[in-house]
Amino acid sequence: MACTFCGENRFRSAAQQTCHIAMNHGTHSCGCGYKFTSEEELKSHETTMKKNMKENPCSSCCRSFETNGALTDHKRAKLHDYTKPPNQCDCGKRCKSADGLAQHIRAKQENLNITDAKYKSKGEYYDHFYKTNVMVSKEDRKESVGKCRDTLNKIMDHVRKQEDGKIYSTDIRKAGSHATRTKVKKADEFDVNISLTLPVADVKTKGTVNYIYKDNLNPRDPKSASPENLNVKREMTAVPKGRQHHIPIGYAAVKAKENEKIASKVTHNGDIIPRKVQEDLYSKMNTAIKDLDLKGVHISRNSHGPALTLTKTGSKGKHDINIDVTTTIGDKHIPVGVYGWPRPDTSKVLPQDTIDRIKNVGTHMVPKGGEFWNVSHSKAEKELMKGLDMGNQCRRQCYKMLKADVQTWKSRSTDNYPGISSHLLKHSMFWMNERHKPDNKDYWNQKNIHNCYTDYLYTFKSHLNQCKLPDYFHPMNNMLGKKDKEMCHRLAGCVEERRNELLHMKLLK
Template identity: 40%
Template sequence: MACSSCGESRFANSAQLGCHVSKNHAELSCGCNKKFMDEESLENHKSQMQDNLKKCPCSGCCRSFDTANGMHQHKRSTGHWAPGERENAQKETGRVYCDDRCGRSFKTASACADHRKDIAAKYGIDDKSCRGCEKSFPNKDRLDQHRKDTGHSSKTSSRAKEYLDNFHKSKVAVNKDDKKSSVQIVDGTLRQIMDHVRKSEGGHIYCPNAVKAGSYPVKTKIGKADEFDTNIPCNITPENVNTRGKFYYGYQPLDKKMGNSNNMNVDMKLKAVPGGKEIPMGFATVAVKDGSVPDKLTYNGNLVPREVKKDLHGKIKTAVKELGLKNVDVSRNAHGPALTLNIHQGPGRHDINVDITPSVACNVPITDNGWPRPDTRIAFKDGVIDDIKKVGTHLVPKSDDKWALSCSKAEKVMLSKIDDGNGCRREVNKIMKKHVQNCTSRAEDGLPGVSSHIIKHQILWSAEKHPDQSYWHHGNIDNCLIDTMGDMATALGQGKLPNYFNTSDNILRGKDRGVLRELGSYFKDERKKLLHM
């Protein structure tokens, strides 16, 4: 059977032909993304979907709601306003609504305009840009006319979906047997080592059970199962955690011949700093009770991050030696807050790197910096937000003399619950991580300072930008990826990507702008490939 619209003749029956026509040639669509050939079919669909006990149907799609408030929130997040409906809502409430997929409203038009400018500057949002050529337009009417004139559709072709499916299978997906084997090896090795650490002098401050962190527990690991992150909580109860004010100690500068502070084999001397140093935003000092931890880990009652990291490094190194683990070694250099354990599997098998980060509990709420925002509550369920509040924050030794506030547990909860049903946010995350790997591996310098951590934050921002669950359906993964890659490229080009849980913290601050531009250009190139398939 052949299609009368395009001539394609690969269809065995009328059902296959009808599916092809509705997908590729239907001109009328409902807000739930279903397409129809005529007005009658569309109206019948809407009538059937709205013929239920709910009282408030949306005029833009087939959904209906128990309350008017629920319906209006849906319209604010999807843009499903009937002609004049937004204007009527503004008259009734006296407030000005932000355009399209945003639930915010403002007292004045100027405040709303400032909000839109802030969003565009922070998150790279440009709702008036053409995907096909990246030209911008003053309004959506002009953009729609441009698309008609040039044929630059807002959707990608079926070839893009096919390409992404193959890309995921061949480049991104992890072999299940490989992952199972690697997990068993890592768990067994860490169990032996931490049992030994606990029995050593002063080892009681380290919990025996490692907590899985990073991509493995949230199912975003890609490629080989050769890298794992783990968190070792410390049995330490701080007397006080200070995030403001000064601290009055620091390390003496190292002689160049001695190496750098990342080398855990180097002894550094602590000294008093009479004038004190300000605690930067995102960091804290930790006061502990006398005698609660070994004295060598403190200075004037303050728990010192580098000393804790160095102590754990030494105990792990001793454990590896005394346990006779000949296939295991410990890197002398720390990577940020983590120590790295290398497990060698022998000929024909890949090595496994395990990043081990000690952490200290703290009572600083994750809500201290304005999270959750109004947009967060639109994009995520109250249950998810409540779970994130419960896990809160903890402290990691990212700096030598002060502890860094970490939201990695919150990230873990959010990313593990981000996709309901057939959602695709984790898949978008994995594909973008692979692009970062590809770009760093081809660069001569390996793009120092760049990690997949920035992808996590971009995914979470994109989830707020597009709060409608239907947008993140796996059938729309190509468009979700294109949009998110565009936002990521813009953020890298500007050198600005706010920490998702603390917008005053730019996670790209201090990174080499040339490195960021190179990665941004790579994302732009990969995005164009999908658009032009």
């Protein structure tokens, strides 16, 4: 099934094809956010929405709502030109009089257990919250970076001296929040990328392969070991007759150049197998830790997504440090725009030089699948995050505050909200920046941080309630699609409670 505009033919359903066309080729936009490829489709959409009009229509787009509060939330989230009516609370509740509004606010404050006023303005509150709950001290950052660098350099120097260890590059690159300076609270986690030096002959992003891991033939077998356990040597076999093993969308099969004998441990039928790479690096790093007799350093036997996790135990009174090590392949094999980025709306919110820089950094592939490499846009994300704010703007601060809030909610939960990472918050911010184009050019100014952050909370809550958050660079990939719905809705409740606390904040008079 191919796209009628660009010829892309990786779609397995009409829904995927329709999503791709709307996101990447739609030039006729409705104020509600939907895009269409023709004016006729846009008019048909508007007609349908009018037929199903509810009691509270939006004056800026075709949406309508059952309640006035829902309409207010919509206007704030979409950043429509919004003027708050008299006697209406920031949460959207409209009261008949000023006394009624005051009574509503008091009731909300009592219900939410909001403490006595401590700040003269909301800006003062956000400054205090950022300094006490978000910022990492310079001393902590400097000490942790030094420990991380020294430990990893010792281990990787030893790894490269082992048999076939030279397939791992000497170039250890910063990744994640360390690279974008978006760490919060304490410097206890670091991400690094180590590229493979193996020459690549071919990268295939669609089609089939003729091999498969045996346990993938029957993944529900209770005797099967956890696929994350790197102590278990998983066996590969030929794909049975009558079956096909497709390369999933967003993944690739990577073939090494012939006569690369050094790669025999990590290849199968000439293809570099990500699981074998993880097993090999895990074994070599384990050997290095034992041979070097590194006290207080251990490596988790389970992979965490594409990464192997090293932990350096902190001395008395110091926190532990986790180092996520990810092997990568290539910089330029697959372009950043392979899934349709930049979109027509992208150029409306990002300068052309920023778009050019993001395109230039390229993608790389990481070992997130057993047989297939995941096409990662993490370098593009890093470049976008670094250039997201211009001047006195607050996108990065909003993102870091939500990271801090999510860490707090995780610490209070019984299950730590598995699978909820800062990666989701980052993509939620990217989409908010692109989709929600405010009428006020100063919307993202630091002085407007209260509205920006409460709108950001509303946006993230909406993603959680719908269990839908498209990957910013690969919109067909729903990043919340496989998360537990009950967990997402529970976290959405925390987000809504936090937003209500901020909207009904007590201030000193």
